[in-house]
Amino acid sequence: MDDHAEFLRERQTNSAAMAKDGKVAELTRDWIHATAEHKYSYNFDWCGLPIIQYPQDMVAMQEIIWDVKPQVIVETGIARGGSLVFYSSLLGMLEDAGLATDTRVVGVDIDIRPHNRTRIESHPLAKRIELLQGGSVDDSTVAAVWDLIGDRSPALVCLDSNHTHDHVLAELERYAPMVDVGSYLVVFDTVIEFMPEDAYPNRPWGVGDNAYTAVQAFLQAVGEGKITDRQGREMAFETNFDIDNRLLISVAPSGYLKRVA
Numbered sequence: 001m002d003d004h005a006e007f008l009r010e011r012q013t014n015s016a017a018m019a020k021d022g023k024v025a026e027l028t029r030d031w032i033h034a035t036a037e038h039k040y041s042y043n044f045d046w047c048g049l050p051i052i053q054y055p056q057d058m059v060a061m062q063e064i065i066w067d068v069k070p071q072v073i074v075e076t077g078i079a080r081g082g083s084l085v086f087y088s089s090l091l092g093m094l095e096d097a098g099l100a101t102d103t104r105v106v107g108v109d110i111d112i113r114p115h116n117r118t119r120i121e122s123h124p125l126a127k128r129i130e131l132l133q134g135g136s137v138d139d140s141t142v143a144a145v146w147d148l149i150g151d152r153s154p155a156l157v158c159l160d161s162n163h164t165h166d167h168v169l170a171e172l173e174r175y176a177p178m179v180d181v182g183s184y185l186v187v188f189d190t191v192i193e194f195m196p197e198d199a200y201p202n203r204p205w206g207v208g209d210n211a212y213t214a215v216q217a218f219l220q221a222v223g224e225g226k227i228t229d230r231q232g233r234e235m236a237f238e239t240n241f242d243i244d245n246r247l248l249i250s251v252a253p254s255g256y257l258k259r260v261a
């Protein structure tokens with residue numbers, strides 16, 4: 001085994017052991033809960049726009065984008081646009097490296113506030129960003145996303161809008177078929193399931209009703225052939241637990257889904 005392969009093997013072994021360490025798991029859960037009360041995920045910018053993510057998840061997305069080399073990235077939930085600019089910057093990097101051409105980022109949000117739209121549309125990295133205002137599971141929105149994807153491939157999808165079980169499951173049913181085999185469907189805020197029962201007093205989601213429970217229902221339905229692609233063909237997705245093991249601190253545990261068939 002060469003040195004690089006040996007390094008990766010050792011890293012996988014170490015991170016799997018770390019993820020099984022009960023003390024680390026407890027500290028991680030406590031840390032995420034304590035800092036969420038201070039809105040930790042609101043603390044960061046990407047190229048000047050607020051990105052409501054944990055830095056760890058952004059590093060994981062960079063790894064996935066380098067691996068998949070998507071021609072289009074779709075995200076539901078835009079907020080202040082930092083994540084769209086993040087994806088645009090990485091697709092621009094792929095283009096500069098000669099690894100992709102004519103790339104696009106498609107952002108969907110039910111409420112694109114005028115000042116956010118202005119900041120996103122006037123950003124130096126806006127040229128490959130398309131904004132769609134509408135409910136993410138509305139038929140007209142989903143049809144518009146398919147149109148913007150066109151024949152671009154591979155497509156990568158990130159879900160980060162309303163985090164209730166029913167909404168995320170409805171998104172999964174509609175957006176999973178957009179993901180090409182070998183690419184990823186990333187579901188953010190699955191971490192809600194692992195927080196204390198009273199962690200989200202003013203939100204429609206909470207323990208037992210969130211993105212994680214939706215992912216579990218989705219994987220079961222896909223496995224039973226109840227959710228298929230647009231041609232009615234069966235699909236298969238696998239959770240990338242290696243990413244979870246290495247990040248630990250993440251809003252998307254069990255949310256990095258690779259389409260394998």
Ligand SMILES: C[S@@+](CC[C@H](N)C(=O)[O-])C[C@H]1O[C@@H](n2cnc3c(N)ncnc32)[C@H](O)[C@@H]1O
Binds near residue numbers: 081137
């Ligand atoms: C967590 S924020 C998105 C954060 C963003 N992805 C980022 O990384 O900076 C959630 C966004 O989802 C949007 N949203 C909520 N319900 C929605 C729905 N039904 N359809 C589309 N967007 C929705 C909200 O308006 C809000 O901007």
